[in-house]
Amino acid sequence: MPPSLETSLGSPTVSAVAFFLLIVALTLVVTWWAARRTKSASEFFAAGRSVKAFENGLALAGDYMSAASFLGIAGLVALRGYDGMIYATGWLVGWPALMFLLAEPVRNLGKFTFADVVAFRLRQVPVRIASAVGGILTVLFYTIAQMVGAGNLIRLLFGIPYEWAVVGVGLVMLAYVLFGGMIATTWVQIIKAVLLLFGVTLLTGMVLVQFDFSPVRLYAAVAERYGSAALEPGGLVSDPLDAISLGLALMLGLLGLPHILMRFYTVPDARAARVSVLYATGFIGYFYLIIPIVGFGASALVGRDLIAKIDAGGNMAAPLVAEMLGGTAFLGFIAAVAFATILAVVAGLTLAGASALSHDIFVHVIRRGHAADHEQVRVARAATVVFGVLAVLLGIVFKGQNVAFMVGLAFAIACSANFPPLLLSIVWRRFNTAGAVSSILTGATLAVLLIVLSPTVWVDLFHNPSAIFPLRNPAIVSMPVAFLVGIVASLLTREPSAETSFDDEKLRTYLGVGAE
Amino acid sequence: MRPEKKAELLSSPAFRHLVARRWRVSLALTACLFVLYYGYILLIAVNKPLLATRMGGITPIGIPLGAAVIVGSWVLTAAYIIWANRSYDPEAARLKATLTEPR
Numbered sequence: 001m002p003p004s005l006e007t008s009l010g011s012p013t014v015s016a017v018a019f020f021l022l023i024v025a026l027t028l029v030v031t032w033w034a035a036r037r038t039k040s041a042s043e044f045f046a047a048g049r050s051v052k053a054f055e056n057g058l059a060l061a062g063d064y065m066s067a068a069s070f071l072g073i074a075g076l077v078a079l080r081g082y083d084g085m086i087y088a089t090g091w092l093v094g095w096p097a098l099m100f101l102l103a104e105p106v107r108n109l110g111k112f113t114f115a116d117v118v119a120f121r122l123r124q125v126p127v128r129i130a131s132a133v134g135g136i137l138t139v140l141f142y143t144i145a146q147m148v149g150a151g152n153l154i155r156l157l158f159g160i161p162y163e164w165a166v167v168g169v170g171l172v173m174l175a176y177v178l179f180g181g182m183i184a185t186t187w188v189q190i191i192k193a194v195l196l197l198f199g200v201t202l203l204t205g206m207v208l209v210q211f212d213f214s215p216v217r218l219y220a221a222v223a224e225r226y227g228s229a230a231l232e233p234g235g236l237v238s239d240p241l242d243a244i245s246l247g248l249a250l251m252l253g254l255l256g257l258p259h260i261l262m263r264f265y266t267v268p269d270a271r272a273a274r275v276s277v278l279y280a281t282g283f284i285g286y287f288y289l290i291i292p293i294v295g296f297g298a299s300a301l302v303g304r305d306l307i308a309k310i311d312a313g314g315n316m317a318a319p320l321v322a323e324m325l326g327g328t329a330f331l332g333f334i335a336a337v338a339f340a341t342i343l344a345v346v347a348g349l350t351l352a353g354a355s356a357l358s359h360d361i362f363v364h365v366i367r368r369g370h371a372a373d374h375e376q377v378r379v380a381r382a383a384t385v386v387f388g389v390l391a392v393l394l395g396i397v398f399k400g401q402n403v404a405f406m407v408g409l410a411f412a413i414a415c416s417a418n419f420p421p422l423l424l425s426i427v428w429r430r431f432n433t434a435g436a437v438s439s440i441l442t443g444a445t446l447a448v449l450l451i452v453l454s455p456t457v458w459v460d461l462f463h464n465p466s467a468i469f470p471l472r473n474p475a476i477v478s479m480p481v482a483f484l485v486g487i488v489a490s491l492l493t494r495e496p497s498a499e500t501s502f503d504d505e506k507l508r509t510y511l512g513v514g515a516e
Numbered sequence: 517m518r519p520e521k522k523a524e525l526l527s528s529p530a531f532r533h534l535v536a537r538r539w540r541v542s543l544a545l546t547a548c549l550f551v552l553y554y555g556y557i558l559l560i561a562v563n564k565p566l567l568a569t570r571m572g573g574i575t576p577i578g579i580p581l582g583a584a585v586i587v588g589s590w591v592l593t594a595a596y597i598i599w600a601n602r603s604y605d606p607e608a609a610r611l612k613a614t615l616t617e618p619r
Contacts, residue, residue: 086560093585096593099593100542231578240562274600277593281589281590503522510538512612513615
């Protein structure tokens with residue numbers, strides 16, 4: 001089959017614009033509907049705890065499946081073969097761990113943010129400040145990566161200038177979060193998840209039709225064109241220690257992602273939270289099972305040279321194979337789905353960032369836990385604008401920079417700064433304020449410092465001859481150290497009130513007594 | 517809710533067993549997950565030729581193995597949910613009810 005040499009990628013085709021406008025119009029109607037139901041703080045932050053398990057499962061999947069998983073992993077498989085599949089498995093394995101270790105306790109103990117859980121029986125002001133630092137750093141690095149990715153991808157897909165794309169994403173997602181709060185954000189995630197799963201399923205089917213629905217024939221075609229090495233592990237797992245460290249960050253980092261954890265407060269109880277994780281794991285697992293087929297299909301049908309010529313990172317592999325098999329109209333649909341994906345993920349992140357600013361810092365630090373409901377909502381909306389504007393500005397500041405490491409950094413901070421205090425506060429009576437604050441600050445500082453000193457930044461970005469810290473992924477060092485510091489600092493200090501309240505915490509953790 | 521009822525429940529063998537069993541189940545499943553995923557990664561790291569072994573001529577064993585990690589993760593999650601829905605929830609509800617029942 002000859003590779004298509006002409007593509008309408010990068011020019012705003014009628015179908016792309018039409019699908020894009022349709023999706024934006026649909027989500028804005030949903031936002032308008034949600035805005036009329038968003039009055040109290042519980043509605044703004046937690047959708048009134050009325051989201052069903054199935055809906056939350058889709059929304060969790062929507063929050064998690066970013067453009068990087070869709071376009072990025074398809075591209076990685078297309079250009080580097082099997083290594084892309086290894087990478088895809090790492091993105092799923094956090095979900096069972098989240099289920100086994102944190103989902104139910106987090107649901108029972110918290111109200112709007114994961115800091116509610118850490119601060120449950122500890123001194124509010126220091127713990128809230130530290131948790132907000134860990135949470136906001138995680139969300140901020142994640143957001144920068146998403147915004148820069150959005151600018152680049154939308155430029156490639158629609159030919160819109162980078163800055164316009166970033167501002168456009170910022171404005172639309174601000175509309176969702178500002179007016180519709182968590183209710184609109186949840187439904188935007190659901191719409192996006194359904195569109196993405198549908199689009200990728202269709203694309204997979206169209207690829208497989210070319211090979212008589214036989215994956216084996218697809219693999220044979222890839223092997224014929226690029227050698228059998230394309231179907232075997234390559235250079236991704238060359239250093240086992242680094243691979244394990246990346247795996248730890250991907251797996252346990254999920255357990256410290258603020259925008260994922262806060263979704264558990266949108267369902268009525270721990271049982272619904274639990275079932276929603278099963279749905280989410282099913283949707284996300286299905287997605288990662290079929291996305292390599294799209295990648296291999298792009299490799300076999302479009303060819304690596306053309307994919308790499310259009311974008312060296314391979315991000316356009318899925319759109320290119322979509323255009324080849326489904327024409328310009330289908331390319332437009334896939335491009336619009338990618339755009340919706342970016343919008344939804346950034347909206348979820350912005351809501352999480354705004355919650356940390358308003359619920360943790362304003363309500364619990366500035367107002368010491370006493371703020372009227374309407375005031376909380378007003379401050380949350382102001383925080384949304386602050387965070388949204390910041391996201392757009394950072395997106396523009398980091399234009400042209402290599403920000404791929406920032407997703408890794410977000411996961412490293414999440415698993416080193418947010419996960420250890422969450423787990424310790426749930427299982428260990430002696431855990432106290434000194435332990436929580438020191439473990440968060442140690443984990444966050446160490447994760448950032450070690451990434452800066454690692455080959456990823458020290459060599460690739462700063463062009464030094466050799467790295468000071470040998471691993472690309474710091475989690476295997478920074479997470480255990482954060483746990484250790486949290487344990488030692490707790491043992492060195494006594495906080496009788498924290499130990500006494502552990503009884504109430506246990507009743508709430510395991511039986512849901514007093515859960516909101 | 518009277519404080520002595522809370523203390524009684526907290527020190528009761530039934531509650532302690534419930535908590536202990538919850539962590540036994542979840543830690544056992546976490547251990548399975550670690551073996552599944554890190555076993556796969558270490559296998560790739562130390563024995564790439566094994567994963568390149570062909571099954572029926574074309575497909576290397578690594579491809580179904582990667583898919584098995586994904587499916588296995590989902591199966592482990594489902595196992596926890598079946599256990600929690602069938603065994604944990606009824607017992608937790610029974611213990612919770614003892615806090616409010618009149619004596």
